[in-house]
Amino acid sequence: MTIADHPLVQHKLTLMREVGTPTAVFRQLLREISQLLAYEVTRDLAMTTRPIQTPVSPMEAPVLDGRKLALVSILRAGNGLLDGMLELIPSARVGFVGLYRDEATLLPVQYYFKVPADISDRLVIVVDPMLATGNSSAAAIDMLKQAGATQIRFLCLVAAPEGVAKMAEIHPDVPVITASLDSHLNEQGYIVPGLGDAGDRMFGTK
Numbered sequence: 001m002t003i004a005d006h007p008l009v010q011h012k013l014t015l016m017r018e019v020g021t022p023t024a025v026f027r028q029l030l031r032e033i034s035q036l037l038a039y040e041v042t043r044d045l046a047m048t049t050r051p052i053q054t055p056v057s058p059m060e061a062p063v064l065d066g067r068k069l070a071l072v073s074i075l076r077a078g079n080g081l082l083d084g085m086l087e088l089i090p091s092a093r094v095g096f097v098g099l100y101r102d103e104a105t106l107l108p109v110q111y112y113f114k115v116p117a118d119i120s121d122r123l124v125i126v127v128d129p130m131l132a133t134g135n136s137s138a139a140a141i142d143m144l145k146q147a148g149a150t151q152i153r154f155l156c157l158v159a160a161p162e163g164v165a166k167m168a169e170i171h172p173d174v175p176v177i178t179a180s181l182d183s184h185l186n187e188q189g190y191i192v193p194g195l196g197d198a199g200d201r202m203f204g205t206k
């Protein structure tokens with residue numbers, strides 16, 4: 001697991017955690033953080049060079065090595081990370097896995113799945129702000145592997161130790177990148193201290 005401990009990420013996350021932060025501000029902060037996290041999750045992408053001409057001289061200039069990306073959002077809250085990342089990586093293909101947690105069992109219920117047909121050729125970055133029990137992310141990644149994905153990373157904002165352990169157990173090949181590793185889960189499966197229900201805070205549904 002990697003923790004993105006950049007001061008701007010940590011400052012913005014603190015603002016998001018605060019209970020009084022309004023929906024519009026919460027959404028804007030998530031968009032801004034997503035771009036900083038995109039920087040972290042893509043920092044080791046393969047590079048090549050191509051010859052270009054500057055106004056002063058020719059040069060062999062670095063460019064991405066044509067590596068194809070797919071961003072996969074776990075609905076709903078994943079879309080808050082997706083939008084900002086797409087601004088930075090506009091050529092990425094996009095997939096969606098629709099899941100919600102059953103409040104009693106904390107098991108994910110699937111309602112949608114649509115990913116690029118050539119997912120097996122792509123580096124897949126799965127995004128969801130919250131990694132709590134890990135049941136949702138583990139299930140989403142199961143489905144992506146069944147669809148052919150072989151190279152997968154999981155990007156979140158706040159992780160609980162329980163979710164990190166679950167991911168390491170079920171998907172040890174999938175690196176987890178987070179802005180924070182919080183303390184624990186409470187009896188309702190919420191991350192403590194966390195930020196509450198990310199989907200509800202993004203969309204104002206509670």
Ligand SMILES: O=P(O)(O)OC[C@H]1O[C@H](OP(=O)(O)OP(=O)(O)O)[C@H](O)[C@@H]1O
Nearest residue numbers: 075076077100101132133134135136199
């Ligand atoms: O690690 P887990 O215990 O599975 O919990 C994390 C999941 O819970 C939240 O989604 P939620 O079920 O609230 O759906 P929503 O995004 O539609 O609100 C969150 O966005 C994750 O997908």
Ligand SMILES: O=c1cc[nH]c(=O)[nH]1
Nearest residue numbers: 132190191196197198
């Ligand atoms: O704390 C949590 C746990 C799961 N999902 C959320 O949105 N928040």
Ligand SMILES: [Mg+2]
Nearest residue numbers: 197198199200
């Ligand atoms: Mg929710």
